[in-house]
Amino acid sequence: MTRVVILGRDAPLWLAACVLQAALRAAGVVVTAIELPSKLYPSDVYATLPGIEALHARLGLDERDLLRGTRGAFSLGQNIVDMLGGNPAFLNAYGGYGTAIDGADFFGYWVKGRDAGLPAGFEDFSLTAAAARQGRVMIPDEASEVYGRADYGYHLPAIAYAGGLKSVATRTGITVLSANHIAVERDETGDLIALVADGQRIAGDLFVDATGDDAALIEKTLGIAQDSWRTHFPVDRMFVARGPAFDPIPTYAELRAWHGGWTALYPGQAATHVVHAFASSLIGDEDALRGAGSASGLALSDAVLRPSDPGCRTEPWAHNCVAIGGAACALDPVHNLDLHALQLGLIALLTHFPAGADAAPSRAEYNRVMRGSFERLRDYQAAFYALAPFPGLFWHAGRAAEPPATLAHIIATFHARGELPPMEEDSIPFDHWRAMLTGLGVVPVSWPPRIDATDDAEVAAQFRRMLGFVKDAVSRQPTHAQALGHG
Template sequence: MSESRVNTVVVVGRDLDLWLSACVLKTALHRSGVSVTAVELPTHLHASDVYATLPAMEALHNLLRIEEAEMLASTRSVFSLGQNFIAHGTGQAYFHAYGAYGAAINTKPFFPHWLRARELGANVSFEDFSLTAATAKHGRMLIPDRATESYGRTDYAYHLPAIDYVRFLKRLAQQRGVTTYQSTTAKLTQDPLTEDISAVTLDDERHIGGHLFIDATGPEALLIGATLKVPRESWSGHSPVDRVIVASSNAFASIPPYAEVRAHANGWVGLYPSRSCTQVIQAYSSDICTANDALDSATTISRLALRDAFNRTCAPGIRSRAWERNCVAIGGAACTFDPVHSVDVHAVHLGLVHLLSLFPAGEHVCAAERAEFNRVTRQAFERLRDFQSAHYLLNRYEPSAFWSRAREITASTELAHKIATFRARGEMPLYEHETFSLDSWLAQFIGQGEVPETHDPTADCTPPDVLKAELKSILRFIKDKVLEQTPHDAYLKRLQA
């Protein structure tokens, strides 16, 4: 970069990656005198696309000073307390709740006590001790109070109809003062001496110059990949999915506050309710199942009349460097994921948070900042990938070509260590830059049928009668609290009042 100070940021891209980046950067940097320009390329969204978020999105909205009620009404979005995973045609199911499982007993962690209770003959599932899961399955919105906060973490995410949400973000960016241009193409000019990007040329031959360029063009990676030639590493060995069909159906009469992922012989179908419709995702492997068969499966398994179906490639992978020269890749340009667990929006969020923490003060310190950004984003993305891989590796669904292949995908060294340690003694090592909490990992492992051989011996210090009484007390608390909560539909109507 030729200037001693970075005061002009140009974001080139489309859809959520573009407009969330523009909103965040403008909101965070405007007091520093940094201008933000957005160059919008044609959308890749379809009518059936949905952004299912993780709970961190609510905090990001707060930082952006987004009024939640206004956003929900404008986009016809809803709350989500987690994801319900079920195996079609069997009784196998578990709920990944966005909240705590159990409460401390004698100031010691709950999970070893639950394992000991099982050894003593208790027949209560781990999931039954999740206030968030119980509330979701009763169709209610969990509103925290002092009692729930002392019990443990409760959180929520959103189901955001993609086209409506992008329109909302674009309007917000323009209101905040982001300069916007539209173009069908983006031609990049590089400095002949430094090879930094110096400008982007629009259809009408206007040149938009800047100091820092954000590649928000999605998997095409037009800046960091096509122009700067940063290679991409495939993660196909970590996922059995290579194709995704998105479709939609009518909205549910009563909208559940969670997503549901239904495993079947040819892959899985995800149902993501909103107020405008129900978005449906069918994930599958193209050498096991044809597109027509996949769509038939989605219709059968969802038990919905589907419309607006669109088939797209799913190619999980990571850019070897997300920050190259004066270009930072955000979202799909930096990393793409399997659709299970809905981590794509969170990956955009992670990239922006790390960029802001390392935003260059001048050209002389950029090398160190680039190196650190590339290190932490890679680690964060790899931990997201591992959580997704665990879903496939540990599955005990009925035998089929898809799920048998899923059990044979590659586990990273870190994930293999997690699995081995958990199986041995019920401990879950968490690494730097993990997104998913210990509760989420436990919910997934236990939900997939993994039960440790032993437990932390400190749980043995609790007498059996005390342990039994504590577990009953927790279950009573959950039951009472669930009955106090407002139905999800009523809570949404209340926000609009």
């Protein structure tokens, strides 16, 4: 397969085009990108997990130029705040928590210490959480890598980010076309053989559907349905909006629980982007929009109402068409994982890109891997609603919903002994799971027996050394303004 045609819009189109071009050009693969009209609004934002940094580096994107061009910001995680009262906030930070003791994972020692009255919270042992609380950006170095991972992501205003990726695509020799109307040609087997973009015919061997919830090729052409995850998620509508930038700019996102749903704030240099998610059965659109202003504490503008209907394609790759991003899987808006899901699809496509004419084995493996990857993201998102301790009908509905069987197993195992069962295709790091589960009140009642072999006094000394290292390391880090080149 030497001709790849990508149909889509916005960041999914351009990220797919740039990644496939960079990885496959040496093998003689020619990439054509067909751009549909944008669906983005000034209020849209992409929140990224740390893994996007390596992908940007592969594409030659300079971090400083990226943040300057998009007016984006660093993010060290997500702060969860109960606006209804009674539950302490916790920061689900990127990177690692603590460092190994006596060759064993830190978390079991923390669980045992907490059971014995240890006053330090789990996030106190995180370099990134401590930096975020102090308005600093934790830049990884040799010392911090020995201690544990110190990662960060970004908040990237979507229009500017997509524009920057398009510039990269055009500079790297990708054939770029724009179209308002698309016709599809298929052969007798049902495979796609060409797209006709505003009258111009573009033939291909492999077609990538990056059209988001339009699913123009995978669903509207090939008829591949979406398995609904509706029963696991109480959110069915959301507003995206923006308000004034904070000064200083926080180095984390914040999710605020309110009586009708939740409000997420994604700080940037030029604006604070807001996602306000709710259940239409419990609150009307106008009241929800007023609630967004109240919960965010900001004067909002550019508000756009969108549906939320989570689910996954039964076959993300059908015939010779591969769906990525929103065309393959519609995620719940919590944690803003859409760009992460897109990245997982691109990595899997490169891993299983067919070397010969017979794509069936690659297609079968891609579908298996991506179904598993999407379901693990579903579990992580559903855990938030299943465990959230906040009062009100919305949160009661989330707790009352039957969790996926895999999630029920994860929660039960974690509660029993503080361990997470290894799940194939899970792209969420264990410490990220641990921070969320403990923050939402799941307290392990035991720990692995190996933990008891280490002397308690030695463990206490190790805890003191860790907390001292975190304090000293964070004090040397730049403020967010300095990291953005403002001071």
